[in-house]
Amino acid sequence: MNRIDRLFSILTFLQSKKYVPAEQIAEKFGISIRTVYRDVKALCESGIPVSFEAGRGYFVVQGYFLSPVAFTTEEANALLLMENLAMGFADRSIQQHYGAALRKVKSVLRGSQKEQLEQLGENTMMQMPACMVNDTDYLSRLQDAVSNKSIIDIAYANKEGAASRRQIEPIGLIFYALNWHLIAWCHLRNEYRDFRVSRITGLYKTGQQFRKRDHIPLKEYMQELPVDF
Numbered sequence: 001m002n003r004i005d006r007l008f009s010i011l012t013f014l015q016s017k018k019y020v021p022a023e024q025i026a027e028k029f030g031i032s033i034r035t036v037y038r039d040v041k042a043l044c045e046s047g048i049p050v051s052f053e054a055g056r057g058y059f060v061v062q063g064y065f066l067s068p069v070a071f072t073t074e075e076a077n078a079l080l081l082m083e084n085l086a087m088g089f090a091d092r093s094i095q096q097h098y099g100a101a102l103r104k105v106k107s108v109l110r111g112s113q114k115e116q117l118e119q120l121g122e123n124t125m126m127q128m129p130a131c132m133v134n135d136t137d138y139l140s141r142l143q144d145a146v147s148n149k150s151i152i153d154i155a156y157a158n159k160e161g162a163a164s165r166r167q168i169e170p171i172g173l174i175f176y177a178l179n180w181h182l183i184a185w186c187h188l189r190n191e192y193r194d195f196r197v198s199r200i201t202g203l204y205k206t207g208q209q210f211r212k213r214d215h216i217p218l219k220e221y222m223q224e225l226p227v228d229f
Helices: 003-015 022-029 033-045 073-089 092-107 111-122 139-148 218-222
Strands: 050-053 057-060 150-157 163-176 179-186 191-196 200-209
Touching: 003 022, 003 033, 003 057, 022 033, 022 057, 033 050, 073 092, 073 111, 092 139, 139 150, 139 163, 139 200, 163 191, 163 218
Parallel strands: none
Antiparallel strands: 050 057, 150 163, 150 200, 163 179, 179 191
């Protein structure tokens, strides 16, 4: 990667996160910390408002907008392949949002790229087993609850079909054993519980923020699952 491409990639990387430590930039692009300093200085000298906060890292000052970028054919093809995966592994809510995002991507492609993408789309298919078909529409709302640390109220049926109503604090989503699972602190049981998303029969907002302040990291919880990642 030449320096111009790297500078553009660093800018895109910075805009994708709230803060980015210099070490993270160095690791992602395979460069030294000193080179990171030089590249950030070059971005600033070109008029891009990159700032730094001690203990957190670099960030692009709020309000700066990067104009729509051109996608290479390979990048567009990769996004098309991910659409097939989204249709297979996600539910209706995620499929809808991904479809809308991909349409925006297609809108900035050149005419020849659009034709190639349509041709590839007609010749890329994915056969999913019936047990993996997600016919719910909760994943997007669950993502929102996780990211906003919002308490939600769910109606849930366990594997025996017994119904219950729970107020929970969702800490993350994990895909394992061919299903999406919501990991959450359950106020009813006063412990973490693993809820299979396909068994959620109702989902309601409470307007309340998490009450528990010391949730276990999701990666740590994953170590307790009965599967080998």
